[in-house]
Amino acid sequence: MMEKMIFGRYLPMESFVHRMDPRAKLVVITLFIGVIFLANNLLTYGILVLFTFASIFASKIPIKFLLNGLSFLFWIILFTFFLHIFFTREGDVIFTFGWIKIYEHGLQQAIFISLRFFLLVLITSLLTLTTSPIDITDGMESLLNPLKKLRFPVHELALMMSIALRFIPTLMDETDKILKAQMARGVNFSEGSLKKRAQSVVPLLIPLFISAFKRAEELAIAMEARGYRGGEGRTKYRLLKWKGMDTLAALLVILLGGLLYVFRS
């Protein structure tokens, strides 16, 4: 049951995007999400497509891999595409077939909006494909650091997140073992009425909770024994380094925003 779920989608490779600082990637994506809504004509959408595919090219992620798992999305895009084609009734009629009338504006809307959505998804999946979850966590912690002044527990939240990330594979193995042990005793997890399903999950949950708390206690004792005392003055094992290329990437997105602003109609 669990084998088919590869943990995360991160693809460790060697590329420009992989080497970027996770903070830079987070900043770039946030800016990109804001910028993408500026596009409203052929030229601006062209620039966006160019930017997106240049980023994908720079990440060396095979495009086939990127599109994999987006099949669910494909249907939504298709659905909204036709919704816009048939129900936007503005501009000139460019195509008539029986009762179906396609309007110029409708076709344009359909293409642009589907494209915007598609590009948004491509760029955000690029983040999870090129950055390991622990790096994203570190990046977020570092970006949220100024909030510490407002007594927002940034370090503690990042610590909990890192612990969760560290133990997901362990707990997955354990869940798998428990599932198999229960299935060997004749429990059916994937069929049956809702009530049966609710009952069958209890023997999975109890051992999971007990072992999670046991592990937590052991880890807490180990941390205390090693003198863990919170984030203050603590040095880091994984250091984030903001390099020239990170500034370059951030500038590129700002440039993209500028271009879209100038050329939008």
Place this chain on the structure above:
Amino acid sequence: MKKLNIKAFVSIGMLSAVAFVLMLLDFPLPMFPSFLKIDFSDIPALIAAIIMGPMAGVLVELFKNLLDLLTTGSVTGIPVGHIANFVTGVIFILPTYYIYKKIKSQKGLTIALIAGTLITAIMMSVLNYFVFLPMYAVFMNYEVPSEWVVSFILPFNILKGIMMSIVFLILFVKMQNWISKQQSSFNRL
């Protein structure tokens, strides 16, 4: 958060990981659209709330969604689904926790879970109508007909709440001693 409580931090992290794993074992219900799926990842959050206080429960809900977002990414670019899941979870566990705190017994828990289910179902119908479905429309351009709130989202949340309640009640009866032992070993957040 008061004193630095390492054990609570570590336990919250661990329960978030459990919730994340349970989230992977989700399944759709027959007759409902595929984006409405049932999983049991609210149970660890509820356990966290009862053992370590309401804040812990909210954190487990938060981390569970954040983990899912970081590892699998969001199919919509902007994580509307994750935000909705987080809000649903919080709306379910907080009323349940506060009612249970007033009446600390099995009967109290049953009342709390029923109330939690009803509050979640009503609140989520309202929120879906005014916030989440319009958000889907804006970000994904996926127009969900608003009649779905009554025909799918309301019954879905009631069904989900009932399933959570059944599982949690069975769990609570079986683990009562263990839970009260854990409760006494934490400074409450």
